[in-house]
Amino acid sequence: MEEEKPNTDSNREKSREKSKQQLLDAVGKLLRTKGYAALKVNDIAATAGLDKKLIYRYFGSTDQLLDDYVLSQDFWSNIKGDKVPHVITDGGQGFVKDMLHEQFDTVFNNKELQKVLLWRLSQQRSSLKRLADEQELTGEQLFESIIHPHFQEKTATFRAISAILVSGLYYLNMTTAHNGSIFCGLDMASTEGRNEIKKALSFLIDQTYENL
């Protein structure tokens, strides 16, 4: 029977925690390098250099290990809303622009995040759903504290614009990672191509703030 142990500092406890961590790390490594489809018990155990039996003993099931992994990571730490400036005089225009640019680069540079986005589109999994829900919550705070005061009854349209832009960033980066990197004639793997996207983002946000 698996029971919660008091967190003594015994060798056994350390050993157990080390093994658990090795297994969680193996999940991350496989996810980054081969994607969610490669997350199979045998491979995870092999990658961790441990016996798969331990997965069942420590996590109950492969599914639980995967959920534990997802919940243990903070994929959005770079993006989260805790960077909201305290004083906002432009209705959030500068902040939103910066956030989108940063999000675009973060997803580009974070292979694991890309794989998670794809995973989330491909499989039903409660922990991934929860990720999405948490993101929605963070976004909601933003809309309520910054966007709504500025755009008032136009907030819904601003939401739609945000939805399109954010989704666009996700998809473009996923496409780049896997297929050829040309989209609408722009090379999404090149600095020039990506700068065009950033220019476009800035333009669209500026237009929205000026004319919505």
Add this chain to the structure above:
Amino acid sequence: MEEEKPNTDSNREKSREKSKQQLLDAVGKLLRTKGYAALKVNDIAATAGLDKKLIYRYFGSTDQLLDDYVLSQDFWSNIKGDKVPHVITDGGQGFVKDMLHEQFDTVFNNKELQKVLLWRLSQQRSSLKRLADEQELTGEQLFESIIHPHFQEKTATFRAISAILVSGLYYLNMTTAHNGSIFCGLDMASTEGRNEIKKALSFLIDQTYENL
């Protein structure tokens, strides 16, 4: 040895072609209902009501059957550039808007297309790559014949804007199909939510034509 047969109208030929078609249809059905990950020989054969041996005999391999399937479909028929009006007086503003709206609805209503988009993001497969390349070609004609004459040296930015909008439509529809359907607080499965997206698309395109 598999050799090309003259297209006689013999019973054998008909039988063979019927079986091949049943197998191709089974691929489509599985793709629509369960996604690309469910495209396994045993399941395809079972869905077709035929022996899997025939897959190898008629297509050489499962891979080849899948490629044949992809190439046999015209996923973009609803969207293709053959709807370009002959006389354009607004630099394509109306046409581009209509196209995006239509594309948004088409992807939403076409489960198979959604699965193909996901497949394309998830696996390397020459036939899928070719799909993407063909789409690029169609787009290129549009950019050269309509967009460039109007936007001139700003064409690259317009490309970037298109890239963002089109990707956004793809991702939003994929997200809707699989996860919860709330994105940026809008319900992408509801008419209201989708209308907000369309309003936003129109707004962004109009702004681009007026102020880029």
Add this chain to the structure above:
DNA sequence: ATATAATGTCACTAAATAGTGACAATAAAA
């Protein structure tokens, strides 16, 4: 020192999966 309980290893089962060889049934050709 001995007993107990936990970690970790190994060999196994069972199911799913891809692919193939042998052969029956039958259409077309001789």
Add this chain to the structure above:
DNA sequence: TTTTATTGTCACTATTTAGTGACATTATAT
């Protein structure tokens, strides 16, 4: 009618996969 070639069926192999029971090893408690 006999021969030939093709369609379609079936049983089989080999591999991969998830999961488990038995047991050795070792740390902790008595």
